[in-house]
Amino acid sequence: MKTLSNFYLAGFSLVTVIMGLLTRSWVLLVLALPPLSLLVVGLNGVPKGTLDIEISRNLKEGDIHEGDNFKIKTTVKNTGETIRYLEILDEVSPRMNIIKGTNHIVTELKAGEEMVIEYILSCPVRGDAEIGPIHLRYKDPLALYFTEWIEDKRAKVTILPRIEEISKVYIRPKYTRNWLGNIQSGSMGSGTEFFALREYLPGDTMKRINWKATARHMYPVTNEFEGENSGDVIIVVDAERDSNLGTVELNTNNVSVRAAASLASSILADRNRVGLVVLGDYLDWLYPAFGREQFHRVMDVLARPTEGGVWHIEEAKWVINRFFPRKTMVIIISPLIDSRIVETVMDLWRGNHEVMVVSPSPVELEKMAEGIEDGISESILNLERQNIIDRIWHYAVVVDWDPREPLEVALEVVRRYQMRRGT
Amino acid sequence: MKSLEKIPVSTVMVGIVALFAAVFTYPMSAWYLPALGGLVAIIGVFTGRRSLNNVGMLFTGLTFYVLNRTLPFNDINILVVLGMFFALYSVWHTGNREMLLDEMNSDEDNEILERYWNSSNRYLVGYMTMAFFLSFMGVYVARYSYLGIELDPISAIPVAVIFGLLVLFTVYIVSEVLPRYAE
Numbered sequence: 001m002k003t004l005s006n007f008y009l010a011g012f013s014l015v016t017v018i019m020g021l022l023t024r025s026w027v028l029l030v031l032a033l034p035p036l037s038l039l040v041v042g043l044n045g046v047p048k049g050t051l052d053i054e055i056s057r058n059l060k061e062g063d064i065h066e067g068d069n070f071k072i073k074t075t076v077k078n079t080g081e082t083i084r085y086l087e088i089l090d091e092v093s094p095r096m097n098i099i100k101g102t103n104h105i106v107t108e109l110k111a112g113e114e115m116v117i118e119y120i121l122s123c124p125v126r127g128d129a130e131i132g133p134i135h136l137r138y139k140d141p142l143a144l145y146f147t148e149w150i151e152d153k154r155a156k157v158t159i160l161p162r163i164e165e166i167s168k169v170y171i172r173p174k175y176t177r178n179w180l181g182n183i184q185s186g187s188m189g190s191g192t193e194f195f196a197l198r199e200y201l202p203g204d205t206m207k208r209i210n211w212k213a214t215a216r217h218m219y220p221v222t223n224e225f226e227g228e229n230s231g232d233v234i235i236v237v238d239a240e241r242d243s244n245l246g247t248v249e250l251n252t253n254n255v256s257v258r259a260a261a262s263l264a265s266s267i268l269a270d271r272n273r274v275g276l277v278v279l280g281d282y283l284d285w286l287y288p289a290f291g292r293e294q295f296h297r298v299m300d301v302l303a304r305p306t307e308g309g310v311w312h313i314e315e316a317k318w319v320i321n322r323f324f325p326r327k328t329m330v331i332i333i334s335p336l337i338d339s340r341i342v343e344t345v346m347d348l349w350r351g352n353h354e355v356m357v358v359s360p361s362p363v364e365l366e367k368m369a370e371g372i373e374d375g376i377s378e379s380i381l382n383l384e385r386q387n388i389i390d391r392i393w394h395y396a397v398v399v400d401w402d403p404r405e406p407l408e409v410a411l412e413v414v415r416r417y418q419m420r421r422g423t
Numbered sequence: 424m425k426s427l428e429k430i431p432v433s434t435v436m437v438g439i440v441a442l443f444a445a446v447f448t449y450p451m452s453a454w455y456l457p458a459l460g461g462l463v464a465i466i467g468v469f470t471g472r473r474s475l476n477n478v479g480m481l482f483t484g485l486t487f488y489v490l491n492r493t494l495p496f497n498d499i500n501i502l503v504v505l506g507m508f509f510a511l512y513s514v515w516h517t518g519n520r521e522m523l524l525d526e527m528n529s530d531e532d533n534e535i536l537e538r539y540w541n542s543s544n545r546y547l548v549g550y551m552t553m554a555f556f557l558s559f560m561g562v563y564v565a566r567y568s569y570l571g572i573e574l575d576p577i578s579a580i581p582v583a584v585i586f587g588l589l590v591l592f593t594v595y596i597v598s599e600v601l602p603r604y605a606e
Contacts, residue, residue, distance in 0.1 A: 017581075017584070020581075020584075021581060023492060025492040025493065026496050027488060027491060027492045027493075027494055027500075027504050028488065028492060029581065029584050030501065030504055030505065030562055030584070031488060031504065031508060032584060032588075033505070033557075033558040033561045033562060033584070033588070034505060034508040034509060034512075034554065034555075034558045035508075036558075036588065037554040037555075037557035037558040037561065038512070038550075038554045040554075040557060040592075041550050041553045041554040041557065042550070044550075045546075045550075084542070084543075084546060085539075085543065102527055102528065102533070104526075104527050105527060105535055105536065106523065106524070106527065106536065106539050107535045107536070107538065107539045108538060108539055108542040108543070115535065117535070141543060141546035141547060141550055142516070142547070142550055143516070
């Protein structure tokens with residue numbers, strides 16, 4: 001294909017001939033020759049119809065979380081003749097930013113030569129992002145002719161929510177199931193903590209015999225241990241559109257999703273079952289399950305971008321009552337802007353669920369995002385929110401979280417609550 | 424990009440060409456116009472605005488040729504007229520390439536772009552030289568190809584130019600197109 005320069009040169013030549021004839025000037029007539037000779041010489045570099053190159057792209061393996069940087073390595077090998085001018089553009093999703101290197105390059109590739117293009121991407125927002133296709137353009141050195149190709153090499157990257165390590169606070173459901181876990185059940189079982197002594201029975205292992213007690217009682221005595229069970233935790237993410245405050249990168253929805261991911265990771269690590277309800281663009285839910293596989297399922301749901309949906313927290317109540325087991329711990333992550341949440345918490349509590357509310361403060365987020373402090377409106381919003389928190393405290397433990405601080409610091413209130421409750 | 428900081432070099436090239444155009448035009452009236460076009464192009468290259476570079480170089484060329492349209496027809500003037508075209512084209516092309524590389528480059532030292540810069544300079548010089556000799560040959564063939572046909576001065580020049588173009592076309596066919604069929 002011809003570039004615009006090609007037509008400009010031909011047009012310039014024609015105009016100078018006409019102008020030269022009109023003004024009877026040899027200067028203008030002679031000027032018709034250089035553009036034509038450039039066009040003739042340029043024909044020498046006309047690109048071929050096909051391009052003999054091999055392209056491969058390497059991506060970092062493993063999970064990619066919000067805020068992570070990762071390197072893309074694209075290898076271009078010329079298996080044909082020398083390419084004098086090759087422009088390469090590796091398309092990158094607008095969800096990612098290039099922080100080092102470039103995805104757009106122009107180069108000369110000799111026959112058989114291999115070239116590596118490296119650049120580092122940062123992922124500020126979670127969700128699915130695509131890298132590719134690769135656009136190739138071959139021009140002659142005078143940029144008079146060009147040919148374009150699109151190499152359909154695409155790579156899909158799922159950017160998972162960032163996970164904060166929660167190591168000092170253990171979220172323990174009050175109601176436990178008969179599966180092994182880390183929560184002391186208050187009854188005999190196959191745990192590690194000492195519970196009681198009893199008379200030796202045939203079949204007891206030798207290592208369970210308490211020798212000191214045996215010597216004292218003059219008959220064999222065996223140790224009994226406290227059973228350690230696990231419970232069910234359902235995490236509810238309130239991503240209602242009206243409650244979403246902040247910027248694209250830093251808003252209540254994103255912060256809530258990060259908190260949900262961190263809590264799910266910590267609770268699953270404690271061998272509990274975790275279920276999930278996300279009130280986002282769609283009503284997504286996962287039935288409680290154990291283990292790494294469930295963790296990946298949770299992360300997959302949380303990675304979906306949420307602009308904020310129309311689902312209200314009452315819908316979560318319906319899902320929990322209809323599809324989830326009874327006597328579970330329900331953790332609601334909500335900015336607590338809508339006062340209707342109080343009723344939902346109350347209903348869940350009445351339905352024998354243990355409820356906990358983690359609330360990322362929208363006031364602090366707004367201040368972080370906008371960098372301004374508005375005394376009156378801030379005070380009113382704080383008062384309204386505090387009122388909701390006070391009402392919820394009758395039925396559930398409330399974690400009022402300033403997102404500028406680590407979640408673990410805010411969760412200290414849970415530890416104090418558990419100590420008071422004696423669990 | 425340390426090694427690719429060639430914007431000052433390009434602006435110096437534009438400055439030299441525009442200054443030569445102005446000096447050559449002096450003492451005609453409005454002799455400073457080509458220099459003014461050069462200044463606009465320099466600003467364009469510095470600020471990375473291609474449109475300014477394009478307009479500036481076009482203005483320099485147009486004013487130079489229009490102001491010098493009555494030059495006497497001799498060897499030196501033919502060289503100047505042809506040479507100025509290729510000089511302006513090369514400088515404009517170099518400025519645009521620099522701006523393109525500047526947009527692409529983000530690293531301190533980008534070997535790939537550096538290599539492209541060097542190879543494209545080499546090709547540009549080669550192509551410009553070849554095109555210059557082709558034009559030069561075309562003009563001289565036209566000039567000395569007096570066929571003995573008596574023509575009035577008005578039609579003699581176009582006939583000469585058309586004849587020159589025909590010769591150029593024949594040279595191209597012989598040197599470029601026919602060898603492809605020989606393979």
